[in-house]
Amino acid sequence: MVKQVLKAEVESLGGLQLKCSARGFDFLIDEPENVGGSNQAMNPLEALLCSLGACKMMVARFFYQAQQINLHSMKVEMLGEIDSERLKGLEGIKVGFSKITTHYTIKADNTAEEIQAFISFIEQTCPVKDTIVNTPEFEIKIDAI
CATH class of the missing domain: 3.30.300.20 (K homology (KH) domain)
Structure with a gap:
């Protein structure tokens, strides 16, 4: 069996915004304003x-x-x-x-x-x-x- 390891990194951008990265691709994670986020992402x-x-x-x-x-x-x-x-x-x-x-x-x-x-x-x-x-x-x- 050949095992492959996938890698993802998550970095805080301040507040509740996070930058998620894998293989040179990025997306944001956030929270709605009613729980303290800025509602900029899912x-x-x-x-x-x-x-x-x-x-x-x-x-x-x-x-x-x-x-x-x-x-x-x-x-x-x-x-x-x-x-x-x-x-x-x-x-x-x-x-x-x-x-x-x-x-x-x-x-x-x-x-x-x-x-x-x-x-x-x-x-x-x-x-x-x-x-x-x-x-x-x-x-x-x-x-x-």
């Missing part, structure tokens, strides 16, 4: 939903022809349910999403059964979903300077 949970939806879309785009799907268009909408009381430190409240729903809108010249099989393939093949469902080992390293 928050980390929204970025996670986007990453999950984008991964599902990439799997679809990579494999639709091999799966014999005559795809005309596709959209993925991600909905994440989260308890708004999560950051108050109350016992028994899950901090992260309690439910994530994927809503696929697909226009294709295929039967409902073929489209359902294709969606099942996407759900089984998406690396971001696999990472969320089958949590990886976490390791923390600290350089105190």
